[in-house]
Amino acid sequence: MKSTKLMLAVIATLLTTWCVMGTIGWCLSDLSFRDCITHGGTLMLMLIVGWIPAIIVGDDVNDHLKS
Numbered sequence: 001m002k003s004t005k006l007m008l009a010v011i012a013t014l015l016t017t018w019c020v021m022g023t024i025g026w027c028l029s030d031l032s033f034r035d036c037i038t039h040g041g042t043l044m045l046m047l048i049v050g051w052i053p054a055i056i057v058g059d060d061v062n063d064h065l066k067s
Contacts (some may be wrong), residue, residue, distance in 0.1 A: 002065045009061045013054040018046050 022037035029036060036042060 002062075005065060006058055006061050010054045010058040013057040014046075014050065017050050017053050018042070021045055021050065 018037070021042055022033065025031070025036040025039065025042055026033045031039065
């Protein structure tokens with residue numbers, strides 16, 4: 001059960017980060033929201049820095065579930 005909670009927390013953080021980055025791009029450009037979410041720049045940004053919040057949240061959840 002611990003692994004499932006950890007996996008769900010990491011995936012939820014990744015999706016939230018991706019949506020936040022897409023929303024920022026949508027607000028700052030003339031593209032539609034769908035175009036911003038699937039744009040190569042957003043995907044590259046997620047590849048470069050999008051995993052960092054997920055690792056931090058995953059580590060915190062792992063520490064919390066130990067005790």
